[in-house]
Amino acid sequence: xxxxxxxxxxxxxxxxxxxxxxxxxxxxxxxxxxxxxxxxxxxxxxxxxxxxxxxxxxxxxxxxxxxxxxxxxxxxxxxxxxxxxxxxxxxxxxxxxxxxxxxxxxxxxxxxx
Numbered sequence: 001x002x003x004x005x006x007x008x009x010x011x012x013x014x015x016x017x018x019x020x021x022x023x024x025x026x027x028x029x030x031x032x033x034x035x036x037x038x039x040x041x042x043x044x045x046x047x048x049x050x051x052x053x054x055x056x057x058x059x060x061x062x063x064x065x066x067x068x069x070x071x072x073x074x075x076x077x078x079x080x081x082x083x084x085x086x087x088x089x090x091x092x093x094x095x096x097x098x099x100x101x102x103x104x105x106x107x108x109x110x111x112x113x
Contacts, residue, residue, distance in 0.1 A: 078109070
């Protein structure tokens with residue numbers, strides 16, 4: 001397991017960055033100390049994180065529509081969804097089981113007015 005530790009300047013403020021890479025990332029030269037900067041790693045990581053947020057939004061939209069399609073007489077007054085999203089530089093953002101595999105866990109609650 002490779003961990004990148006560095007300080008990155010954001011608007012003149014030093015921010016400590018720690019990024020853990022799995023073996024697949026390391027084997028595929030995701031981070032090559034001689035060729036890549038922390039900025040490159042952050043850019044790729046941010047893109048994967050953005051994919052995870054987009055996946056959560058898409059799931060929420062689909063769940064909301066499915067509930068709206070239920071007849072009012074039997075529609076629940078409240079529902080909750082929990083998503084576990086695994087972020088990987090090779091595969092992007094994918095739904096996974098809740099637990100240790102998930103890097104992004106999202107809980108959404110809707111209440112009918």
